[in-house]
Amino acid sequence: xxxxxxxxxxxxxxxxxxxxxxxxxxxxxxxxxxxxxxxxxxxxxxxxxxxxxxxxxxxxxxxxxxxxxxxxxxxxxxxxxxxxxxxxxxxxxxxxxxxxxxxxxxxxxxxxxxxxxxxxxxxxxxxxxxxxxxxxxxxxxxxxxxxxxxxxxxxxxxxxxxxxxxxxxxxxxxxxxxxxxxxxxxxxxxxxxxxxxxxxxxxxxxxxxxxxxxxxxxxxxxxxxxxxxxxxxxxxxxxxxxxxxxxxxxxxxxxxxxxxxxxxxxxxxxxxxxxxxxxxxxxxxxxxxxxxxxxxxxxxxxxxxxxxxx
Numbered sequence: 375x376x377x378x379x380x381x382x383x384x385x386x387x388x389x390x391x392x393x394x395x396x397x398x399x400x401x402x403x404x405x406x407x408x409x410x411x412x413x414x415x416x417x418x419x420x421x422x423x424x425x426x427x428x429x430x431x432x433x434x435x436x437x438x439x440x441x442x443x444x445x446x447x448x449x450x451x452x453x454x455x456x457x458x459x460x461x462x463x464x465x466x467x468x469x470x471x472x473x474x475x476x477x478x479x480x481x482x483x484x485x486x487x488x489x490x491x492x493x494x495x496x497x498x499x500x501x502x503x504x505x506x507x508x509x510x511x512x513x514x515x516x517x518x519x520x521x522x523x524x525x526x527x528x529x530x531x532x533x534x535x536x537x538x539x540x541x542x543x544x545x546x547x548x549x550x551x552x553x554x555x556x557x558x559x560x561x562x563x564x565x566x567x568x569x570x571x572x573x574x575x576x577x578x579x580x581x582x583x584x585x586x587x588x589x590x591x592x593x594x595x596x597x598x599x600x601x602x603x604x605x606x607x608x609x610x611x612x613x614x615x616x617x618x619x620x621x622x623x624x625x626x627x628x629x630x631x632x633x634x635x636x637x638x639x640x641x642x643x644x645x646x647x648x649x650x651x652x653x654x655x656x657x658x659x660x661x662x663x664x665x666x667x668x669x670x671x672x673x674x675x676x677x678x679x680x681x682x683x684x
Contacts, residue, residue, distance in 0.1 A: 376583070376584075377586075379408045379410060381393070381409075382409045383413070384411075394511070401596060402608060403578075405608065405610060406576040406593065406594070408594070409592045414590075414592070421490045422566065423624065425486050425491065426487075437540075443469075446463050447549060462550065463549060467554060468544050468547075471537055471540075472537075474535065475534075475536075498536075498592075499534055502564055502628070503521065505564075506562060509562075513604055523603065523638060524599075526635055526636040529633075530634075530636065532633055533631040535628070535629050536629070537627045539627070540622055541571075541573060541618070541623040545619065551614060553614060555613065558595065558596075558597035559661060560597040561597050562629075563595045563596070563597060563629055564593070564594060565626065567585070567625050569587045572587050572618075572623075573615045573616045574615050574625075596609075597629075599660075601652070602639070602652040605641070634657055634661065635656060635658060638654065654679075659679065660679055
């Protein structure tokens with residue numbers, strides 16, 4: 375079963391109702407879907423691929439020499455050669471990452487990197503805010519409600535960051551994950567994933583499903599804060615990335631999140647009559663819990679927020 379693929383260009387045409395229904399199903403039934411024809415120029419996306427690939431080439435040796443997972447895997451394989459049964463590495467990921475934020479230093483090489491990625495981030499932010507508007511309409515919320523909540527009523531700017539990751543070929547993908555299973559902490563996540571090398575999977579009904587590589591598509595998923603604001607109607611989905619023997623997987627994830635001091639609260643009635651409302655809390659308090667328990671069940675994180683004082 376493949377995750378939904380939705381033609382976003384049809385949102386503004388005579389197929390709007392059909393497209394809104396597809397988006398509603400993507401949010402509610404999967405928490406993950408792919409958008410094609412987003413309005414982001416293919417030419418820009420091709421430049422993004424190139425500068426990120428070129429940037430990793432400058433980082434590749436550092437990954438091989440200093441990444442803790444590389445060292446840990448080498449030790450496990452060495453012990454296996456000595457006759458010991460190999461044990462999967464549980465607390466590390468086979469991942470090279472760096473983050474981009476407007477107020478932090480950016481890579482200076484390759485020379486086209488900053489200009490290209492700033493342009494890309496501007497386009498993606500517009501797409502994120504359009505999707506928030508779609509979500510508000512589907513949930514019956516006032517226009518602008520989610521952004522207003524994320525900014526604490528306009529006191530702060532919502533957080534907007536980008537994580538550039540590569541998952542290089544791994545000699546023993548059975549012994550280490552590319553990225554361990556988790557849900558995302560924040561709001562809306564927009565992923566420009568590799569269109570040749572797979573590995574991303576999403577959990578639905580107890581089964582892992584591949585998020586198929588699709589050229590120049592943008593993968594959308596919702597984080598824990600949207601689950602809270604929708605009162606459980608749009609649940610954040612567990613996902614992971616498998617390490618692979620062949621291919622260097624590129625993954626560019628952008629996060630449209632609440633400001634750390636924003637108060638997050640349910641904005642709709644509970645998803646079922648038997649369900650209790652999700653708690654209200656300050657996002658920064660949630661993040662303090664999340665960073666310690668990212669790869670564990672999310673329900674205890676929500677429960678911990680019910681006991682915090684705002």
